Amino acid sequence: EKVGFIFDLDGVIVDTAKYHYLAWRKLANELGFEFTKDQNELFKGVSRKRCLEILLDIGNITATQDQFDKWMVEKNVDYLAYIEKMNSSEILPDVAKVLQYLKNKNIPIALGSASKNARPILEKVDLLPYFDSIVDGNSVTKAKPDPEVFLIAADNLGVAANSCVVFEDAVAGIQAANAANMVSIGIGDTEILNEADYNFNDFTEMSDDFLESLIKKQHK
Numbered sequence: 001e002k003v004g005f006i007f008d009l010d011g012v013i014v015d016t017a018k019y020h021y022l023a024w025r026k027l028a029n030e031l032g033f034e035f036t037k038d039q040n041e042l043f044k045g046v047s048r049k050r051c052l053e054i055l056l057d058i059g060n061i062t063a064t065q066d067q068f069d070k071w072m073v074e075k076n077v078d079y080l081a082y083i084e085k086m087n088s089s090e091i092l093p094d095v096a097k098v099l100q101y102l103k104n105k106n107i108p109i110a111l112g113s114a115s116k117n118a119r120p121i122l123e124k125v126d127l128l129p130y131f132d133s134i135v136d137g138n139s140v141t142k143a144k145p146d147p148e149v150f151l152i153a154a155d156n157l158g159v160a161a162n163s164c165v166v167f168e169d170a171v172a173g174i175q176a177a178n179a180a181n182m183v184s185i186g187i188g189d190t191e192i193l194n195e196a197d198y199n200f201n202d203f204t205e206m207s208d209d210f211l212e213s214l215i216k217k218q219h220k
């Protein structure tokens with residue numbers, strides 16, 4: 001049975017969390033309150049709409065639907081200005097190496113992200129050609145920790161869910177992978193991502209032998 005590999009985007013392939021943070025902080029400041037880096041942790045893996053709801057809660061602000069829609073657009077316009085300047089130097093360490101390793105072995109690769117900006121970001125950093133399928137915020141109806149995003153990815157790759165491996169930096173993402181019955185690999189803080197099947201601080205810690213063991217593994 002063939003295996004498939006699914007990568008989250010923000011925090012796994014590129015560190016766009018810092019740009020999301022700057023754009024949300026600008027909006028918060030305009031609305032008259034502070035937004036801290038710690039609070040930004042809550043935004044990882046969370047949809048844009050849900051992020052704005054949490055932000056407005058933090059600022060104790062009640063918005064009309066029109067204001068809400070306007071702020072969603074405003075945040076994204078600011079975020080896209082950062083994305084515009086991105087290039088392949090912003091790919092996180094050894095991500096390209098792992099993608100190439102899998103590509104050389106003809107392993108199908110998918111993106112599983114909550115972001116509606118996934119495609120332009122992959123284009124900017126020149127990684128689009130590695131992906132056989134891109135499942136992003138435009139194609140899912142249920143957000144992580146719901147397994148939908150990863151199940152669609154497995155389906156697109158033509159691989160059974162329990163033969164898929166997921167790389168994630170968000171707790172909700174690890175929970176989604178586990179709910180999909182996939183092998184979950186936490187990238188980042190081991191304490192925070194303790195529900196993952198395996199943990200690594202980043203891809204530089206992952207040996208070829210480990211990747212090989214994942215490829216050989218038949219089922220979770």
Ligand code: G6P
Pocket residue numbers: 010011020043044045046047048051076113114115116117118137
């Ligand atoms: C990822 C990020 C979140 C972000 C979400 C939506 O999951 O970790 O912080 O809110 O994508 O991103 P978007 O690009 O659609 O605003």
Ligand code: MG
Pocket residue numbers: 008009010011012044045168169170173
């Ligand atoms: Mg992420």
